[in-house]
Amino acid sequence: MQTLDQLNTQNKRVLVRVDYNVPLKGDVIQDDTRIQASLPTIQKLLDGGSSVILMSHLGRPKGGYEAKYSLKPVAARLSELLGKPVKFIESLPSSPETLAATQALQPGDVALLENVRFEQGEEKNDAALNDALAKLGDAFVLDAFGSAHRAHSSVSGVAGLLPHAGGLLLGQEVTALSKLLDGAEKPYVVIIGGAKVSDKLLVIENLLPTVDRMLIGGGMAYTFVKAQGGKIGKSIHEDDFLDKARELLGKYGDKIVLPTDTLAGDAFSNDANTRVVPTADIPDDWEGMDIGPDSQKAFTAALQGAKTVFWNGPMGVFEFEKFASGTNAIAKAVADLGPDTYSVIGGGDSVSAINKSGQADRVSHISTGGGASLELLEGKKLPGVEAMA
Template structure:
């Protein structure tokens, strides 16, 4: 992959695809992690004498402008952390008006375009849109790892028309995650959580031959427990994947670690009544909502001595305080492994959990890309990364 070092940006206007798909509430950015993650690339380009034109998507607008998905509040948040003026250009990115505005920019200037998904052709990787976007820069940098698995006009399409390179964030993500696939230091332990086996089946199948242990929690664990003949009450599960779960247990049963006890609730709510029960014997009217205390201890013990760790997905319904204990225990256990362990956190919920736990600065790498992280670990080629070669 070509990196920033391969571009001469002095006096040039550089179009940068960033990932500013951040949470907003009442027009205010609630978490600026993705914004601050883009600063090294922006600063490197400014130091190199460039003007910087940033573009991103936000949310899922329906192919046209929607006020609630405007990036204007993001421009204001960026201005604060970048500590310099950021011009917000509110016209459609492909418009002549936007082109005229960016052509007035001077070295050292920074501008953020309006939501690129307001363009109907963006998600179709429309060739005409890619050409119009390419008019906005003399070179293109992809730094949106969270969107690198999308073959969209602003991600891979525009790269065909301009000299291009991967940004600092994109390069760091690819290097960090590739270490999990290629000759990881052992023991290598993976923790997989979240609601559904179907969402992460490919990454489970791709990593099981590589890892020493795989700890499976969250809602997906109940599909495996039911496949073993366990009683899981009303717990979330996927009957269509029972055969696949049995197949994986039969082939890799010595590596897979499932929770033995569960914190169950009598309803899916923050105020549910709770009780700890065996994972394979959940009462009919109850549902598993978190791994239990014995499982927390077993998972923590299974992590001891690990030299490489990847964690994706919560251990329970951690957005409800009553069911956050398991996820918080894993966050602490991974962080406590210390600097001699290469630890990577991937996926939005896992990142949120590690941030909330206050342990984020004690792990090796926190990935900004949920779907992109998983697809890379599934062994898939990411269109954005391929376009940077």
């Protein structure tokens, strides 16, 4: 992968694809982790005499302008973080107005384009849009690891038309996650959570042969428990994946660790009545909402001595305070392993959980890429990374 140090950016307009797909409530940013993660690349370009033109997507607009998906609030927050004005260009990225605004930039200036997914050709990797975007800059930098698995115009399409390189964040992400695939130091423990087996099946299958233990929590655990013949009440599960769960348990049962007890609720609500029950014997009208106290202790014990840890997905419905205990216990357990353990947190919910738990500064790497992290760990090639060759 070409790096920033190999790209001539002196007195150039540099088009930078960043990942500013941040959670918004109205026009208030709820978590600016992804914005902060882009600062080192932006600052390096500014220090080198570039003008910087940033582009990103936000949310899932339906192929046109939608005010709730505007990046205008991001420009304001980025200006605060950089300590200098950031010009927000409100016209469509492919428009003549945007081209004129970018051509007027001087070295040291920073501009942010409007949401690139307002362009109908973005997700189609449209050749005409690629050409229009390429006219905005003299060079292209991909620093949006969270979008690197997308073959979109702003990710890989424009890269073929301009001198290009991977940004500092992209390089850090690829290096950090590759350590989980190639010769990871053992013992190697993976913690997988979240709602669905189907979302992470390929990661599970790709990593199980190489790890020493895989701890499975969250909603996906109930598919495995049902596959073993357990009673899971109304707990979320996927009947279509019972056979696959049985297959994995039959082949890797000595590695897979499932929760033995569950904090169940009588409703999907923070106000639900709760009780701790065996995971394989949840009452009919109740549903599993979090791993129980015995499982928290067992998972913590299984992590002891690990030299490499990867965690993706919460242990329960951690958005509800009543059901956050399991996820917080895992966050603390991973953080407590200390600097001798290489620990990586990946996935949006896991990142939110580690941030909320106050343990974020005690792990080795927090990935900004949800789907991209998973696809890399599935063993897939990422179009954005390939385009930086």
